Amino acid sequence: MRLLRAFFCLSLVVSASAATPKILPLMSAPPKAERAEKKSVVALPNYDEETATRLQIFLDNNYFGPGKIDGQMGEFFRKALLAYKRSHLMPLRGTVDQWLLDQVPETFTNYTIPPEAENFVGPTASKPSEQAKLKGLKYGSLLEFVAERFHSAEDYLRKINRPMNLDELKPGDTVRVPNVVPFKIEDLQPGFAEPNPAFANRIVYVDTKERFLLIYENNQLVAEFPITPGSTKLPAGRIIRSVFCGWP
Structure with missing residues (x-):
């Protein structure tokens, strides 16, 4: 079910509607390398959790998907970071580029779960044959709803919200989340974007x-x-x- 929603979200990026939230413009132009560097293996160190999270947020906001935001140096995060640098002719190095961190001055923000969030939570199924019997493919919990809204791993949300029990979330609760452009499922409309x-x-x-x-x-x-x-x-x-x- 999550995979189906993820594929649909990806389609929206390729053919976004007017309801797609826009990210803020970059604070300045990224630093350029003196010359274009050939694609090569670059060893990235294990950044601390705060640094990794800010870089993941930056990449996510700028259409270079790092995978789920979790503050970890995962495969997709490493690949996305290097791909962004190569595409913008930035120096390829293991040290953190301060310019990238400057684009995310605040790592976290607070999100209060609205009453209508419960409209998107309901029975779930893992097998396609069972999913076909459901009226819709909904989130299994409010935690899953919040995690996908802010492109985050559920375990990471649990970690940054300790000692709060996220398995018992309800409308009106305020949760700490990564400061990323949210996916607003309630803004989606059926149909297709016109060719441009x-x-x-x-x-x-x-x-x-x-x-x-x-x-x-x-x-x-x-x-x-x-x-x-x-x-x-x-x-x-x-x-x-x-x-x-x-x-x-």
Whole structure:
């Protein structure tokens, strides 16, 4: 169920509606490397949890998906960070770029669960045959609702909200969450975005080896998202196609 919602969210990024929240403009231009650096292996140290969280928030807000925000140096986080630096011709190095941290001056914010959140919570099922019998694919709990809204791992939310019991959340409770642009499921509307010729130069590339979906515009990488490419029996394959719609 979460995978279906994640795929739908990804579709929205490629073909965003007017309701898609916009991120604030960058405080300044990113520092450039003296010359474009060739793609090579770069050893990233294990950043402390606060630093890792801020970098994950920055990447998430700028369409380079680090996976779930959890303050950890995971595979997708490392790949997304290096991909962002390469695409913006930033120096590739293991030390933290202060400019990136400056874009996220506040790591956390507070979120009060509204009464209507309960409309998106209900019975769940893991098997497709069982899901087909449900009236809708909802969240299994308010914790899952909050975690997906703020692109976070549930265990990480538990950690930063101790000693609060997040398994007993209810409307009106205030939760500490990463200061990321939230996914507002209540703003979604059925339908499809109209093709936009202005985005005719956008291309989607599915990299099944690195497990990322990449979006290029005029041969420039502008977005990257982690994916589950499929099993060996039903592989997703590598796909290149034009995209005629996109975010503002």
